[in-house]
Amino acid sequence: MRVAVFRKEHFNAAHRLHNPQWTDEMNQRVFGKCNNIHYHGHNYELIVKVTGEIDPRTGYLVDMKILSDLIKQQVIDRFDHKNLNLDTVEFSNLNPTAENIAVVIWQLMRPHLDDHLELKVTLYETERNFVEYPA
Amino acid sequence: MRVAVFRKEHFNAAHRLHNPQWTDEMNQRVFGKCNNIHYHGHNYELIVKVTGEIDPRTGYLVDMKILSDLIKQQVIDRFDHKNLNLDTVEFSNLNPTAENIAVVIWQLMRPHLDDHLELKVTLYETERNFVEYPA
Amino acid sequence: MRVAVFRKEHFNAAHRLHNPQWTDEMNQRVFGKCNNIHYHGHNYELIVKVTGEIDPRTGYLVDMKILSDLIKQQVIDRFDHKNLNLDTVEFSNLNPTAENIAVVIWQLMRPHLDDHLELKVTLYETERNFVEYPA
Amino acid sequence: MRVAVFRKEHFNAAHRLHNPQWTDEMNQRVFGKCNNIHYHGHNYELIVKVTGEIDPRTGYLVDMKILSDLIKQQVIDRFDHKNLNLDTVEFSNLNPTAENIAVVIWQLMRPHLDDHLELKVTLYETERNFVEYPA
Amino acid sequence: MRVAVFRKEHFNAAHRLHNPQWTDEMNQRVFGKCNNIHYHGHNYELIVKVTGEIDPRTGYLVDMKILSDLIKQQVIDRFDHKNLNLDTVEFSNLNPTAENIAVVIWQLMRPHLDDHLELKVTLYETERNFVEYPA
Amino acid sequence: MRVAVFRKEHFNAAHRLHNPQWTDEMNQRVFGKCNNIHYHGHNYELIVKVTGEIDPRTGYLVDMKILSDLIKQQVIDRFDHKNLNLDTVEFSNLNPTAENIAVVIWQLMRPHLDDHLELKVTLYETERNFVEYPA
Numbered sequence: 188m189r190v191a192v193f194r195k196e197h198f199n200a201a202h203r204l205h206n207p208q209w210t211d212e213m214n215q216r217v218f219g220k221c222n223n224i225h226y227h228g229h230n231y232e233l234i235v236k237v238t239g240e241i242d243p244r245t246g247y248l249v250d251m252k253i254l255s256d257l258i259k260q261q262v263i264d265r266f267d268h269k270n271l272n273l274d275t276v277e278f279s280n281l282n283p284t285a286e287n288i289a290v291v292i293w294q295l296m297r298p299h300l301d302d303h304l305e306l307k308v309t310l311y312e313t314e315r316n317f318v319e320y321p322a
Numbered sequence: 323m324r325v326a327v328f329r330k331e332h333f334n335a336a337h338r339l340h341n342p343q344w345t346d347e348m349n350q351r352v353f354g355k356c357n358n359i360h361y362h363g364h365n366y367e368l369i370v371k372v373t374g375e376i377d378p379r380t381g382y383l384v385d386m387k388i389l390s391d392l393i394k395q396q397v398i399d400r401f402d403h404k405n406l407n408l409d410t411v412e413f414s415n416l417n418p419t420a421e422n423i424a425v426v427i428w429q430l431m432r433p434h435l436d437d438h439l440e441l442k443v444t445l446y447e448t449e450r451n452f453v454e455y456p457a
Numbered sequence: 458m459r460v461a462v463f464r465k466e467h468f469n470a471a472h473r474l475h476n477p478q479w480t481d482e483m484n485q486r487v488f489g490k491c492n493n494i495h496y497h498g499h500n501y502e503l504i505v506k507v508t509g510e511i512d513p514r515t516g517y518l519v520d521m522k523i524l525s526d527l528i529k530q531q532v533i534d535r536f537d538h539k540n541l542n543l544d545t546v547e548f549s550n551l552n553p554t555a556e557n558i559a560v561v562i563w564q565l566m567r568p569h570l571d572d573h574l575e576l577k578v579t580l581y582e583t584e585r586n587f588v589e590y591p592a
Numbered sequence: 593m594r595v596a597v598f599r600k601e602h603f604n605a606a607h608r609l610h611n612p613q614w615t616d617e618m619n620q621r622v623f624g625k626c627n628n629i630h631y632h633g634h635n636y637e638l639i640v641k642v643t644g645e646i647d648p649r650t651g652y653l654v655d656m657k658i659l660s661d662l663i664k665q666q667v668i669d670r671f672d673h674k675n676l677n678l679d680t681v682e683f684s685n686l687n688p689t690a691e692n693i694a695v696v697i698w699q700l701m702r703p704h705l706d707d708h709l710e711l712k713v714t715l716y717e718t719e720r721n722f723v724e725y726p727a
Numbered sequence: 728m729r730v731a732v733f734r735k736e737h738f739n740a741a742h743r744l745h746n747p748q749w750t751d752e753m754n755q756r757v758f759g760k761c762n763n764i765h766y767h768g769h770n771y772e773l774i775v776k777v778t779g780e781i782d783p784r785t786g787y788l789v790d791m792k793i794l795s796d797l798i799k800q801q802v803i804d805r806f807d808h809k810n811l812n813l814d815t816v817e818f819s820n821l822n823p824t825a826e827n828i829a830v831v832i833w834q835l836m837r838p839h840l841d842d843h844l845e846l847k848v849t850l851y852e853t854e855r856n857f858v859e860y861p862a
Numbered sequence: 863m864r865v866a867v868f869r870k871e872h873f874n875a876a877h878r879l880h881n882p883q884w885t886d887e888m889n890q891r892v893f894g895k896c897n898n899i900h901y902h903g904h905n906y907e908l909i910v911k912v913t914g915e916i917d918p919r920t921g922y923l924v925d926m927k928i929l930s931d932l933i934k935q936q937v938i939d940r941f942d943h944k945n946l947n948l949d950t951v952e953f954s955n956l957n958p959t960a961e962n963i964a965v966v967i968w969q970l971m972r973p974h975l976d977d978h979l980e981l982k983v984t985l986y987e988t989e990r991n992f993v994e995y996p997a
Contacts, residue, residue, distance in 0.1 A: 206919060244343075318865055327960070327994075460694065462690070489792065557786045587732070651822035652824055
């Protein structure tokens with residue numbers, strides 16, 4: 188009885204894509220408008236997927252209220268209405284691309300789930316651009 | 323030429339989460355508002371995924387009209403506008419969590435598909451809570 | 458500078474459509490599956506529209522956080538995860554059609570908004586059926 | 593034959609809500625997380641509504657390609673991937689609330705449409721918060 | 728107790744935009760890719776809005792099942808999986824723009840609704856282009 | 863650091879399902895309304911998934927702008943506002959079912975991606991019918 192459950196949450200943040208080891212011209216060529224020195228922002232939609240066995244006593248894999256609260260503590264409270272580059276330790280030295288944000292969210296969530304549960308993160312930067320980790 | 327086809331259908335139902343082997347207090351603590359003795363309800367969105375080889379004569383994996391009719395017969399007619407706890411045999415002794423509903427839908431559909439086809443069920447209880455079986 | 462602001466919230470509830478002054482046969486003929494004696498349910502999506510002048514000090518018509526909290530107090534806490542027919546005073550003698558639910562929500566919200574603000578309620582019973590009050 | 597046509601576009605931007613005539617404490621109390629000194633951001637979804645008579649030669653009210661290009665020139669090129677507070681003249685002295693952004697977009701578009709056409713702007717700041725101007 | 732109810736339906740059709748009184752060059756310049764001689768197509772999403780008074784016996788404005796059946800008879804059966812230019816009398820001499828299709832749908836529906844009910848039609852040609860009649 | 867990135871694009875096209883080796887009656891029985899000799903059409907929503915390792919210099923798997931441009935060149939410019947049966951070489955001898963269109967899009971995209979990247983295509987023919995290749 189192996190199932191996956193998914194919980195969707197969202198947060199709004201500012202960010203700027205930039206590699207400090209490159210020249211301004213190189214950053215502009217690679218990241219284009221996303222390199223804007225004054226930042227831009229997104230409504231990030233986050234889907235957390237947890238896979239495991241159904242508990243026969245509850246009929247639950249995990250209690251969605253508990254999973255939702257965990258996402259709020261580990262992700263939403265940390266990133267919502269923040270400037271990812273300036274207001275977070277996670278992205279002070281890491282480029283806040285959708286790919287990297289998904290990896291960081293996975294790393295923040297993983298220690299708080301039982302070992303026998305699998306975890307996957309999908310992050311929508313816009314309705315048309317999204318990423319999944321691990322693939 | 324292995325492809326998957328997906329068909330989306332929906333049904334509306336009432337349910338209550340409850341474990342009859344537990345005290346009322348325990349049920350309340352575990353299931354919270356979902357334990358409401360008078361039931362609550364959802365618009366369930368169902369996605370049925372079938373995987374196999376394309377038939378070169380039709381260009382189809384399966385005829386989506388036939389798949390849609392099968393879902394209607396096996397799932398929608400059984401659960402739509404029903405109280406899952408009171409009006410169905412499937413959940414008379416099984417807690418109608420999203421996880422268990424997805425498993426039951428898979429079991430209802432499986433015998434009606436050719437053996438060489440794979441079947442997966444995704445069930446949205448709300449836009450923000452959904453499950454997949456098998457994972 | 459007359460603008461409208463909209464806030465979307467949701468709740469899940471069970472209900473049954475029934476006119477106690479009619480025979481069972483008449484109820485069945487008029488309300489069909491929605492007359493199921495054991496109830497069925499929906500994910501209701503609610504959009505509250507408030508119209509008025511922008512406050513030049515804030516750039517707000519109303520603070521969306523305050524509007525959201527008001528909807529939660531007046532509507533969500535009252536109806537979410539409830540059986541509208543059995544668990545609420547509003548529908549103990551009123552048929553809980555989408556039309557009537559929208560009118561009741563308007564009546565619950567109206568006293569809590571300033572007189573110079575206009576109020577309109579849109580209620581989605583399903584993605585394909587929705588109502589607006591006042592029209 | 594009076595019809596309305598709607599065109600949907602989007603842009604991503606950073607912003608901060610702030611009234612420079614207030615103390616920091618007052619700004620924090622009124623605008624909360626939206627007052628974050630380092631900005632946050634959104635995916636803004638914009639719907640432009642134009643109302644008028646169908647041209648019997650084309651069957652069009654306006655050519656949607658021309659309307660889309662006009663929105664891109666007047667709105668998207670100006671605000672997309674920008675910090676509204678720092679990178680735009682429109683919000684250098686105006687608080688970039690959804691209400692004010694909708695009014696500004698209307699003012700930017702209005703001169704470029706024929707006088708006999710009506711214009712309305714709907715702006716989604718998030719899926720759950722949106723505004724309309726004029727109301 | 729004046730309310731509006733909305734019912735959403737959809738149909739898929741091919742069409743070509745063309746004015747037979749114009750040269751090919753003029754048609755190409757005005758209608759661009761939509762003038763393709765071999766047709767292209769859309770998933771049309773249709774929202775029918777009916778406004779009037781709630782019937783106190785039912786709590787309904789109109790029975791949504793009856794409204795849905797009426798849309799199917801008057802609109803879906805006529806246009807679904809059709810070539811609007813070649814397979815319908817309505818567009819044999821009328822350019823099937825979204826504006827004109829909305830007007831035609833209104834004209835097809837209007838005679839079948841009670842005089843005291845108001846009717847409005849919204850038609851999505853794509854997620855980003857839609858029209859409303861009457862405005 | 864294996865991730866997947868997804869890019870969503872869309873195109874509108876006409877098509878007809880037909881097997882030239884069958885009688886008209888057989889085609890009508892198998893393909894029903896989709897066999898209409900004058901074609902019908904769809905808004906196709908396309909999701910292209912690319913899987914591989916994050917480039918530590920950019921934080922990207924692939925630049926979404928480059929991926930979007932590639933989809934436009936290889937898929938959108940070829941199929942948008944076209945009659946798939948008449949205007950394309952790909953479907954001159956291949957039935958344009960959603961399954962076959964997904965396979966063709968994969969074949970068109972594959973040569974333009976680095977060998978170490980995996981490619982998957984999801985194609986929505988309608989909101990309720992979609993396919994994935996490879997499965």
